[in-house]
Amino acid sequence: MDYQRDFDKLQNNFAIIKNSYLDSMAEHLWSYDTRLLEIQLDGLSRLQGVSYLRLVADNKTIYESGKSDPSDDNHKRFEIYHKNTNEILGTLDVELDVKNLRERYFQDAIWIFIRQGAKTLVVVSFLYFIFNHILVVHIQHIADHLKNIDRRNTVDLQLKRPRHKGEDELDVLVDSINQFRSDLLLANEKLERLNQNLEQKVIERTRQLTTKNESLEKAMLQIKRMQATLVAQERLASLGSLTASVAHEIRNPLNFVLNFSELLTDSENIEEIKEISRVVLKHSQRIDQIVRSMQILSGYDSDVLETTDINDIVKRAYQDTVSTRAMGSSYVPPKVTYRLGDSIMAPAYATSLLRALSNIIDNAIHALEKKVLANKVFEPELTLSTAIRGETVEIIIRDNGVGIPEILGEKIFDPFLTTKAAGEGAGLGLTVAFNIAQKHGGTLKYSSEFGQWSEFVLALPLAHERLSS
Amino acid sequence: MINILIVDDEADTHLLYKLKFKKLFSNLGELNLVSFLNAPDCLKYLERNDVPPVDLILSDINMPDMDGFELLQKVHEKKPKLPFYMVSAYESSEFRIKADSLGATRFLSKPVDFHLLGDMLKKDLSIQT
Numbered sequence: 373m374d375y376q377r378d379f380d381k382l383q384n385n386f387a388i389i390k391n392s393y394l395d396s397m398a399e400h401l402w403s404y405d406t407r408l409l410e411i412q413l414d415g416l417s418r419l420q421g422v423s424y425l426r427l428v429a430d431n432k433t434i435y436e437s438g439k440s441d442p443s444d445d446n447h448k449r450f451e452i453y454h455k456n457t458n459e460i461l462g463t464l465d466v467e468l469d470v471k472n473l474r475e476r477y478f479q480d481a482i483w484i485f486i487r488q489g490a491k492t493l494v495v496v497s498f499l500y501f502i503f504n505h506i507l508v509v510h511i512q513h514i515a516d517h518l519k520n521i522d523r524r525n526t527v528d529l530q531l532k533r534p535r536h537k538g539e540d541e542l543d544v545l546v547d548s549i550n551q552f553r554s555d556l557l558l559a560n561e562k563l564e565r566l567n568q569n570l571e572q573k574v575i576e577r578t579r580q581l582t583t584k585n586e587s588l589e590k591a592m593l594q595i596k597r598m599q600a601t602l603v604a605q606e607r608l609a610s611l612g613s614l615t616a617s618v619a620h621e622i623r624n625p626l627n628f629v630l631n632f633s634e635l636l637t638d639s640e641n642i643e644e645i646k647e648i649s650r651v652v653l654k655h656s657q658r659i660d661q662i663v664r665s666m667q668i669l670s671g672y673d674s675d676v677l678e679t680t681d682i683n684d685i686v687k688r689a690y691q692d693t694v695s696t697r698a699m700g701s702s703y704v705p706p707k708v709t710y711r712l713g714d715s716i717m718a719p720a721y722a723t724s725l726l727r728a729l730s731n732i733i734d735n736a737i738h739a740l741e742k743k744v745l746a747n748k749v750f751e752p753e754l755t756l757s758t759a760i761r762g763e764t765v766e767i768i769i770r771d772n773g774v775g776i777p778e779i780l781g782e783k784i785f786d787p788f789l790t791t792k793a794a795g796e797g798a799g800l801g802l803t804v805a806f807n808i809a810q811k812h813g814g815t816l817k818y819s820s821e822f823g824q825w826s827e828f829v830l831a832l833p834l835a836h837e838r839l840s841s
Numbered sequence: 842m843i844n845i846l847i848v849d850d851e852a853d854t855h856l857l858y859k860l861k862f863k864k865l866f867s868n869l870g871e872l873n874l875v876s877f878l879n880a881p882d883c884l885k886y887l888e889r890n891d892v893p894p895v896d897l898i899l900s901d902i903n904m905p906d907m908d909g910f911e912l913l914q915k916v917h918e919k920k921p922k923l924p925f926y927m928v929s930a931y932e933s934s935e936f937r938i939k940a941d942s943l944g945a946t947r948f949l950s951k952p953v954d955f956h957l958l959g960d961m962l963k964k965d966l967s968i969q970t
Binding site for chain 2: 616619620621623624626627628630631632635638644647648651654655
């Protein structure tokens, strides 16, 4: 703006020259008064902003001063006319010092820039100083403090500045930070305490568990020891009770054998002797049966495993049982049904198997007898079957007698369990049969409906490992 | 007359006692033996009024329905002084002690020694008479 104004002022020189000087210059040219012209032109050249002057008349340079540096905007050529004839007397070239003006303004501009820059710098520094003093230092202090806050420093944050009344934002910030820090510390402490408590609890629990485990282990050991002791005691006890039972079973018939035979020695009554002999024989057989059973149970028998016709054994077992019962004038069923498979040969201990089957058949007949005694119209049925099923031979003894109470379960195989009247059985029959099945590597199972029927299945392997090897 | 009750679930026992007593104890005087195959029958007999008074009971221990111990207890509830002999094939101290504690007069084990039984009867029944 300033520049434009100065520039316009400079341009105004052209107008001044045109208006004020050209006419007198024309006169002087006309009169050719060079002295006056020179004075006039000197005056003109000293005019502010005129850098170059040249007056040409009749193609002759009359006056020249300054340096020429022509450009579009600083150069003007004036034609000097005669005021009456309008004849061109000469031309005046005027150049204005625009460059100088420009430089001056440029310098001014730089100067102003520098001055303003300096001013700004001063103000900024001042402001910075103030700002720094009243704010940044404290914020840095706060930042430093916050950096160290986790390192368990217990000092409250305080601003390094004189106390003053009221509370500004910094005070609020500091208070908040202190509050936050103390809260954090408190929380941390709490957390740590909790952690410690937890750790202690864990340790305590672990200790308790270990103790419990130890006591459990001890208890386990104790139980194991007790178990071992119990098993040993049980064995001894069962041996004891077995011995006692066997003794009891033998003492009863022995009582008769001993005392009756004593009577025989001095009896003269033939009827009495006959009766006594019958009783003695009966009870001697009882003792024999018991001893045989014990032998089979203990494995002290001379039986040999050989391929045997199972059907033959089944028939013989029935016949033996019936004839034994007939001898003791016991009940014998009116008929038996055989359902035997074709030529069933299997490895067997013939004598033992015969005994096992006889025992089972005798029980079946006994079950029929009980029902017959209770019910005169009852039709007893006894069925003996053999069949090959897979790798085994099954011998099935079925009767429609009194059945077996469900409560007895597998106890029916226990030794000395009997449902027969005294003197009729020692309770070893099924125990022996079960053992014989096992001796063959087979099984003895039963099913029954109490009051309706019983069915015993003695299964023997078709191939015995002792034979095949 | 001496009345003796015999309780045993084996029928042959009664034949044995009958023959033995006839042969060995004729010197004890007239003996009347009454046999029972089970304890309840014996108890029923004791309640009867139309029978001669009982002097002694000889009972087995192992019997179905009611054993000798129970019979002994029931008999002694009514007749605490009635001599009661226990006879068992179980020769165990347990049975012997139990019989003693229940008040059995004698404990005999099978096979029965009838000579010993005769001595005992002489002793126990002469005290009674």
